[in-house]
Amino acid sequence: MQPESALSLKIKQKSAFQLLITLFLLIPQLAISSEHTTIIGEADSYLLYANMLLLEDKENQLTIHDVDSKAYSGRFTVPDTSALNPGLTTSTIWLKINIMHPGVLQGNNLGKRWYLEVGRSQINEAELYIPANDSTYHVQRSDLTTPFSERSVRHINSVFLIETTPGQKQTFYIRIKSQSTIQLPVILWDIAAFTRKTSEESFGYGLFYGSMLMILLYNLIIYFSVRDTSYLVYVSYIGSAVVFLMIYLGHSIMLFGDSSSIFDVEYLPFYAWFSYTSALIFFQRFLQTKINHPNLDPIIRIFYLITGANAILSLIVDYWTSVNATAIFVVVSQPLLFALSYQSLKLGNENSKPFFYTVLSNFIGSTGVGLVALGAIPSNALTNSLSPLGVVIGSLVLSFALANRIKRTKNEVLRANTETVNNLTAYYSIYNNSIEGMYLISLNDNRFNMNNAILNMLGLNKNISISELAFHLGYTRNDSELITQLYQTGHVECELLIRRSKRGDVYALHTVHLDRNTDNVAIKIRGTLIDITEQKENALSQKESLREKIEKEVAQNASTSRNQFLNLMSHDIRTPLTAILGYGELLKDGDVDNREKGIFSSNIIDSSYILLGIINDILDFSKIEAKRMTLETLPVNILSVVKEVELSLQDSIRSHQVDFVVNQNPQMPAVLLTDPTRFRQVIYTLSNNALRKTHNGRIIIELSWLDSTSQIKVTVSDTGEGYSTSQLASLFDIFSQDSRALDNKGDGVKLDLVLANSLVELMNGSLRVVSTMNKGSCFTVLIKSKIPSGEQRAGAEKKYSSTNNSSQKKIPTLLGNILLVEDNRTNQMLISRIIAKTGLNVTTASNGREAVDLVVARRFDLVLMDINMPIMGGLEATRKIMILKNKPPIYALSADDSPSEIKASMDAGCKGHFSKPLNTKDLYAMLKFHFD
16 A cells, blocks of 8 residues: 555544544534524634524613523523514613534634624614623623724724634623614624625725715716706705715714714714705706696605705704604605606606606615614615615716706707797898887997888988987987886886978887896897877877867766756745745735734745755855865764754654654764764754654664774664655766655755765765665764864763754843944845844944944944945954954854855954844844843
8 A cells, every 4th residue: 555545544534533523522512502502613704693692671771690690591582583673772682692612623722703793883882791700791892982993893883802712602792772773683703704894895885985975076066067056956965865874884983083973873864854855856856846747746845845844853852753753754755755756757757767766776775774774674784785775876877867967958058049040030030121110229338229110210321329319219308207217117118209300200109128137237228119100190080089079078968967957956946936925925915814924924934944945055066066165173062963953953843743862872972073064964954854754753863983983973764755766876866867756745856965965975974875665764974083182982872852842933122232234225124123123222334334433433232244345344344343442242244154254254353153144043042142
């Protein structure tokens, strides 16, 4: 036998022997394996989760001594697949790892050093406990509480250095607690193999971050080139996504150290929300959803409003709540975004294809991260690489899509430029051959351009200056407001008369536009001239014909209205005048007894007052129509005025057997500001009208104050005959046909209602009426007013019923001397007779001079002074008497009862004013006041 063969046989025999020994020793090792012990040999790495035991401390109170005791040895469980990835949990996780290194069987009696890696970065607390022989423990920390520079192994994950002893079973305990997700891919690494793995990871992640940095710089450069904010939003989306992954994977600690607070794990939810928000805004702009997908645009808008709000909230709420919300939103929203992108693809958006693939890649990566965070799938190399791969692929796809969009935009611009050149050529052809004059003036350099039509219209040649053109267009004329209006409104349209010496004048419609730049600075004027000479001449001719026609119709209508008004008033005037003349002639004949004489006299007096009322109404109506009616504003006791009206109507109230009631609201102010004369006239008219319509019924006057609108409210309601619908429609129209039949008794047209309505409108008020035939009417007056300072609200509501006091005047018996100054002999005799009935001595004078002489020569107790007289008027005579030593009180007599006439009398020194015809009751009341 050769030496080599003998040696080979010896080796084989030795190997067989070793194999037998090994098989013999493997039996107890298999038993050990069944007790969850990992057998290690010469491999580079070992996944320990198959034989790893897990204990969840939900109360976070257990210590190493507790979990290493016999009491807790039976509480460790074999983790299933989900338990290897608890995800987000507040519990403390204890891992028990048994390792057997049978190196002695392989001729290796030396111990070996290993790296024990927990494959998760950013763990708040990660501690390794190695039991010692003296019941103590060797402790290593590799977590966020340990500065990166002080870790025994500087790695993004929690890595511990251990040493195994050949032929011994060793137990290791790992305690893990973290605010972020917990994954448990625990791996035992050969140091050399771990170094190679770390190098490969560093190369891969360096390639990833480098690629993302190039993409960011590329799109940032494009943004500064084209100033399209879409690229800036895209950069913020990619940048925040990279920062999120940098923190999530733990590289932020390696790159920026432990003191970089903005890259701390607590900001992880913020970067996730911010990345989502930027992505949604970018996709909205990239897909132009407002234009292309108006139905999808609100959904995307709602999405990024939610994510933006959560980005802010993540800086406020606690980290645990924020991480949970972020993980849930990522898992729930990704299918929705995927559906939106697919819908956009189906609708045919040209940018939707790269968008769809981007969403698909991010959908896979983000959903993987979310499911790992929620503990739904295990954490391993594949699941951990999904998010970076998704971001890289999506970024590359979008970068190519953005570049393609630039190329497409460039082609569109080139095509648009070509179309612009073609359109510009066609425009210049139309511009120069247009019959409409067009011009353009640049305000920056005073350059201008115009077509042939405007030169022909203005009668100019092509060699004109800009100043000549501006003058002919009306920009520099002294009376022109064109420039002012143009700068105020930006657009002016006016007619322009162009004076031409040779071919006659031209009317043109001048339309001007002022263009401004983005800084609101005026840069150019665009204008057009359209020849409207023919239309203008036709319009002028038609306007002249129309003016003549209108003037003729106005004159005819005015004449017809005037004649109609005079005819209507003639009827109302002749009715009482017939009674006055008729009864007067009967009295003159003398063939009447005393009873008839009294009746005839009463009828003459009543008809005279009716005639006086009609004349006063006509005068007031004429003043209003001529806009010469003036109003006073004086403090007025409203209730007193109404009471006076009631007293003045006592005879009619009694004869019609009417219950006349006045109600005042408790909140009604005692005194209000208004015109007392016109207010009384309105109330008298409405009350008298109600009496005409009511017999054996009821009339109610309600007084109130509307504080919210500062208005006096007066309602006059009756239970009388009422008005028909046609009568109501013409109640305040003096010229209406139906107004002739307003009074059932044939009393003629009631001008007083028309006048009352006009007076209310003049007092800034309104008059409304509602009525039902045979049931009554209700007139409502609203008049603007004010409360005078210092006046108090009226007291409790008061009700006044009509009294039975006689309205007949009582002639007082008086003693004294009175001077009557009146130039009209008839009035002089009448007034003297009325005064003489009281027993007073009456001396008469025919003008102011006589009156002054008599007052100087004799003593008088009172003077009644006519105002309009020959030789010397009443006002001058009053002033002369007022300077005398013995000056009697003077009362004015005048047919003019206007406020100006009354004021003039009072200013001259008169104590009062009586209007003609004289009211004897008021006269007797004044005389009694002075002589009784």
